[in-house]
Amino acid sequence: MTAVKVVKVLGTSAESWDDAADEAVREASKTIDDIRGVEVEDQTAKVEDGEVTEYRATVEVAFPVHEEQHAQ
Template identity: 70%
Template sequence: MTAVKIIKVLGTSEESWEDAAEQAVMEASKSVDDISGIEIEDWTANVTDDAITEYKATVEIAFPVHDSS
């Protein structure tokens, strides 16, 4: 049986929610090995003068827990 750990990461982008999610995965992959899946928990944005200025994606990132023995 494989144990899986899940962490929550907030990604941001000035381009899109999809890019914000990709940024979250990219940043997490710098310190987490073997990412096996993600779930988008929430999409939010900052708005200034009636326009979206920053997209945000809250992403749950799953990866296996490796036996250290």
């Protein structure tokens, strides 16, 4: 059986929610190995003067927990 760890990551983009989710995964993959899946939990946006200026995607990133190899 494999244990899986899930962490939340917030990605941002000036272009779209898709880009914001991609950014969250790109940034998470810099410090998390073996990402197996993601779930977009929430999409929000920053608005200034009646215009969307920043898209935000909260993403849950899932990856397996690997057992440490102990030296004998």
